[in-house]
Amino acid sequence: MTYETLALCASKGAYEAVPRPKLSLNLSDAKRRLEAAGVPVTDARVMLIVTMEREVTLSRDGRVLIKSRDAKEAERVFERLRKVVGLPERATEPP
């Protein structure tokens, strides 16, 4: 189980990481972990809206969307989110 390399989404407005295979995240648990780390979270039931350096949406299927068009910044935000929530590591090579 892994995340693909971060890539710009279709509309080029954000960086997206998609797990393969899809996850079935416990968003309540993810929210609890984020809040414990002092990260503001809005719970929209099927996704969390997380405010880090940039706004991030974390969907129940594990999809992560980072509202940045800067690859390095997106990388940084993703790694922080991944560690706090306990998401799988990102593939170093595209699958």
Place this chain on the structure above:
Amino acid sequence: MSRGVMLMSGGIDSPVALHYMLRQGHEMTCVHMDNRPFTDDSPLAKVVDHLEVLRARYGQKIPMYLLPHGPTQVQLMRETDRHVGCVLCRRFMWRSAERIAVREGATFLATGESLGQVASQTLSNMRTATASVSLPIVRPLVGFDKQEIEAVAKSIGTYEISTRPGLCCQAVPSKPATRSNLVQILQEEQRIDVDQMLDDVLRHATVL
């Protein structure tokens, strides 16, 4: 000519629809439903730029109301069936536009919708969505295909703005309903306080 309220999204279609309404001499007020945090800042920036282009072209002021839609989306996602989320979202947009129309003395609503482009634009969903309002709805582009709309957008100078990078709506469910029935939609809306939510939206309206 009459006074109307146009829903503006930042996409390709709505500025073209607005162009046709202004060309006919209607006095238009615009409404943009601010979908952050389910999108980024780009739709609002695009609408602002669309209006600048069309204000210059028609020499009209064209006021725009900016209404917060993100909190409504959160409430809909928490309380209602995700499958019909786009229809419920659309009903809030229409209701909000109608409230602005009443405030502005407008007699009709308008939109850039054309049939079949996205889930909310099937005939079934358009009918269910617009059952939430009583003012007539004008759709200048309803029979246009995408290529025709894009050609007009290019000719009036809004296409380049619309196609700048931006984030699509993240609240769209993975499998949105393409058919809906009003009975089910009304049942879903019983889970939420529609009037209170609309009051909140209108209380936070800003005019640009």
